[in-house]
Amino acid sequence: MFEKQKFTASVYKLTDLPKSELPQIVLCGRSNVGKSSFINSLFNRKNLAKTSSTPGKTRSINFYDIDSTFFMVDLPGYGYAKVSQSDRQKWGKLINDFFAESKNIVLVLHLIDCRHNPTELDIKLNQMLKDLNLPYNVILNKSDKLKQSEVSRSVKSVVQFFPELIFNVNLFLYSSVKGTGKKEIKKLLLSLFN
Numbered sequence: 001m002f003e004k005q006k007f008t009a010s011v012y013k014l015t016d017l018p019k020s021e022l023p024q025i026v027l028c029g030r031s032n033v034g035k036s037s038f039i040n041s042l043f044n045r046k047n048l049a050k051t052s053s054t055p056g057k058t059r060s061i062n063f064y065d066i067d068s069t070f071f072m073v074d075l076p077g078y079g080y081a082k083v084s085q086s087d088r089q090k091w092g093k094l095i096n097d098f099f100a101e102s103k104n105i106v107l108v109l110h111l112i113d114c115r116h117n118p119t120e121l122d123i124k125l126n127q128m129l130k131d132l133n134l135p136y137n138v139i140l141n142k143s144d145k146l147k148q149s150e151v152s153r154s155v156k157s158v159v160q161f162f163p164e165l166i167f168n169v170n171l172f173l174y175s176s177v178k179g180t181g182k183k184e185i186k187k188l189l190l191s192l193f194n
Contacts, residue, residue: 001066001067001069001189001190001193002043002066002067002186002189003067004065004066004067004068005043005045005048005064005065005066005067005072006064006065007048007049007062007063007064007065008063008064008065008071009062009063010060010061010062010063011060011061011062011063012059012060012061012094013094014094014097014098014101017061017098017102018063018071020071020104021104022065022068022069022070022071022104023069023070023071023104023105023106023192023193024070024071024072024073024102024104024105024106025070025071025072025073025106025107025108025109025189025192026073026075026099026102026105026107026108026109027039027072027073027074027075027108027109027111028075028078028095028108028109028110028111028125029077029078029110029111029112029122029141030077030078030111030112030113030119030121030122031077031078032077032113033077033111033112033113033141033142034111034113034141034142034176035049035074035077035111036049036050036074037049037176038111038139038141038174038176039064039072039074040176041176041179041182042182042185042186043066048064049062049064049074059076059091060076061073061074061075061076061094061095061098062074069193070106070189070192070193071104075095075098076091076094076095078091078092078095078121078125096128099128099129099132099134100132105134106135106192107135107136107137107188107192108129108134108135108136108137109136109137109138109139109185110122110125110126110129110136110137110138110139111138111139111141111174112138112139112140112141112158113140113141113142114140114141114142114143114145114146114151114154114158114173115142115145115146115154117157117158117161118158118161118162122161123161126161126162136170137170137171137172137188138158138162138165138170138171138172139171139172139173139174139181139185140154140155140158140171140172140173140174141174141175141176142174142175142176143173143174143175143178143180143181144175144177144178144180151173155167155171155173158171159171168184172184172185172188
């Protein structure tokens with residue numbers, strides 16, 4: 001698996017969602033948490049997902065077809081200050097409606113920057129996933145930016161916020177730079193489709 005990946009669609013309103021029954025793995029997290037780099041690194045592709053140094057660049061829901069087996073769905077990042085309030089509300093509604101209406105979500109990957117505690121919006125997202133009964137894992141991204149001792153502190157800290165998390169079961173470290181966690185995430189994805 002993971003042989004063929006292609007960008008399928010950018011969706012700005014739910015009526016434009018791909019008419020496909022493929023299962024969906026959904027990526028979500030703050031602006032600038034590194035979702036595009038995560039996609040590129042996971043599939044060893046340089047430009048599958050467009051990366052930007054400007055947080056809040058992704059304003060659409062982006063669909064990537066992986067081996068015609070599942071969609072990797074990249075949601076717009078949340079919580080970036082330089083975006084107008086009305087834009088933020090539009091994105092928020094798009095994301096909430098997508099979660100509430102999509103029938104094909106098999107797993108949500110919630111990315112959190114491991115250098116920071118979960119934000120209020122991370123906590124709200126976590127609660128929404130629980131309320132909607134959606135299966136989710138948390139990925140502590142950018143782990144290459146921490147020393148080893150700081151990494152274990154980061155893991156402990158996120159578990160205090162979300163006690164249901166168990167390291168290497170539904171909580172993973174990831175680094176697009178060093179490839180940390182790539183094997184574990186691929187194994188997790190394979191387990192969903194085998």
